[in-house]
Amino acid sequence: MSTSANNHDIEEGLAFQPKFDASGLVTCVATDAGTGDVLMVAHMNDEALRKTIASGEAWYYSRSRKSLWRKGETSGHVQRVVEMRLDCDQDAVWLRVEQLGAACHTGRHSCFYRAVAAGDGETRLSLVDADRLFDPKAVYQK
Amino acid sequence: MSTSANNHDIEEGLAFQPKFDASGLVTCVATDAGTGDVLMVAHMNDEALRKTIASGEAWYYSRSRKSLWRKGETSGHVQRVVEMRLDCDQDAVWLRVEQLGAACHTGRHSCFYRAVAAGDGETRLSLVDADRLFDPKAVYQK
Numbered sequence: 001m002s003t004s005a006n007n008h009d010i011e012e013g014l015a016f017q018p019k020f021d022a023s024g025l026v027t028c029v030a031t032d033a034g035t036g037d038v039l040m041v042a043h044m045n046d047e048a049l050r051k052t053i054a055s056g057e058a059w060y061y062s063r064s065r066k067s068l069w070r071k072g073e074t075s076g077h078v079q080r081v082v083e084m085r086l087d088c089d090q091d092a093v094w095l096r097v098e099q100l101g102a103a104c105h106t107g108r109h110s111c112f113y114r115a116v117a118a119g120d121g122e123t124r125l126s127l128v129d130a131d132r133l134f135d136p137k138a139v140y141q142k
Numbered sequence: 143m144s145t146s147a148n149n150h151d152i153e154e155g156l157a158f159q160p161k162f163d164a165s166g167l168v169t170c171v172a173t174d175a176g177t178g179d180v181l182m183v184a185h186m187n188d189e190a191l192r193k194t195i196a197s198g199e200a201w202y203y204s205r206s207r208k209s210l211w212r213k214g215e216t217s218g219h220v221q222r223v224v225e226m227r228l229d230c231d232q233d234a235v236w237l238r239v240e241q242l243g244a245a246c247h248t249g250r251h252s253c254f255y256r257a258v259a260a261g262d263g264e265t266r267l268s269l270v271d272a273d274r275l276f277d278p279k280a281v282y283q284k
Contacts, residue, residue, distance in 0.1 A: 011248055016258060016265040027183055029171045036178015038227075041169055041234040053260045085180075085254040086267060088246055092183040094254045104230055106153055112227040112236045116158060118195045123158040125228060 011088050018049060019091040025061060026091050030103065032110075033082040033096040037129075039103035040111045044093060056081050058095055075139050077101035105140070107132035153230050160191060161233040167203060168233050172245065174252075175224040175238040179271075181245035182253045186235060198223050200237055217281045219243030247282070249274035 010017055018026050025043040032039055042060040044052065047068055051059040058071040058079035072078030079097035086093060104111040113130040116123060152159055160168050167185040174181055184202040186194065189210055193201040200213040200221035214220030221239035228235055246253040255272040258265060 014256070014267040014269075016267055027169055029180055029183060031173070031178065031180060036173065038171055038173060038180075038236045041171060041229060041236075050265075053258065053265055084258040085270065086256050086258050087183060087253040088248050088250075088255070089253075092253075093258075094180045094183075106230050108230075111229040111234075113230070114156070114228050116195065116226040116228050116235075123192075123195055125156040125158055127156075128227065 007089075010090050016086070017090055018046070018086070018093075019089060020046065021091070023063070025063070026093055028058075028060065028093040028095060030058060030079060030095045030097050030099075033098055037110050038112055039079075039097070039099055039109070049093070052081060052095070053084065058097060071103075072100065075101065075105075075134070077103065077134075079103070102133040105136060107134045107136045107139075109133055149231075152232050158228070159232055160188070160228070160235075161231060162188065163233070165205070167205070168235055170200075170202065170235040170237060172200060172221060172237045172239050172241075175240055179252050180254055181221075181239070181241055181251070191235070194223060194237070195226065200239060213245075214242065217243065217247075217276070219245065219276075221245070244275040247278060249276045249278045249281075251275055 020026055024045050028042050028044050030039045043063060045061040048059040048061045060069050062069045077100050079099055081095055081097055083096040102109050108130055114125040115128045116125055162168055166187050170184050170186050172181045185205060187203040190201040190203045202211050204211045219242050221241055223237055223239055225238040244251050250272055256267040257270045258267055
């Protein structure tokens with residue numbers, strides 16, 4: 001099969017053929033199904049993908065801990081999958097989820113609680129939607 | 143500085159300190175500022191980040207072509223940045239954009255035009271919002 005025919009199959013076909021990177025991962029974006037806000041960007045290996053599809057709750061693969069991880073297993077802040085989509089080249093996943101509690105380990109609803117802007121020749125961050133919904137010390141360190 | 147103090151600075155500080163991976167890239171998610179739909183997942187190197195911030199239009203780094211890439215430079219389908227955010231560990235960027243035309247090289251508004259679902263013990267894809275807004279052959283191959 002030519003590369004071009006193979007690309008056509010991956011882009012236009014209805015067969016699930018996730019394209020894992022050299023580490024065996026695809027990138028996953030989770031958004032709040034109600035607001036459209038991006039909650040987090042994480043990774044899934046084959047097992048995380050399968051468990052997410054089978055359970056209807058988000059599973060990821062933690063590159064830092066090198067282990068499979070059910071979102072919310074420590075905090076209780078699970079993600080119920082409303083819809084799962086795959087991108088054109090099948091190497092990225094979009095989960096529309098109902099987020100219980102907060103997605104970010106810092107206690108915020110979303111991991112994206114800082115905006116980036118240029119100012120006075122320097123790039124700076126400013127807080128946006130940065131209220132904490134939980135105290136990370138109380139949740140993770142007891 | 144201890145790792146923990148450094149992490150605190152990266153997560154809670156207002157200094158722009160993007161954390162590039164081994165290839166010098168951060169992951170970028172672009173969403174439609176109007177609908178919240180995820181349009182695409184791509185990558186930025188340091189230069190793409192700087193050009194995006196300075197110009198207010200999305201620049202990426204193409205891993206396949208190994209080159210900087212102004213979104214829409216061939217198709218005219220540029221992305222005007224409404225807001226740019228950075229995640230907790232500063233290795234992922236969220237762009238809320240106004241997408242002119244379509245984001246996907248296949249001609250669709252979004253690269254995520256297929257939903258994933260389990261059925262009969264097998265994972266299958268189904269088309270969602272998959273209408274083409276342009277003919278990729280006419281745009282890219284003339």
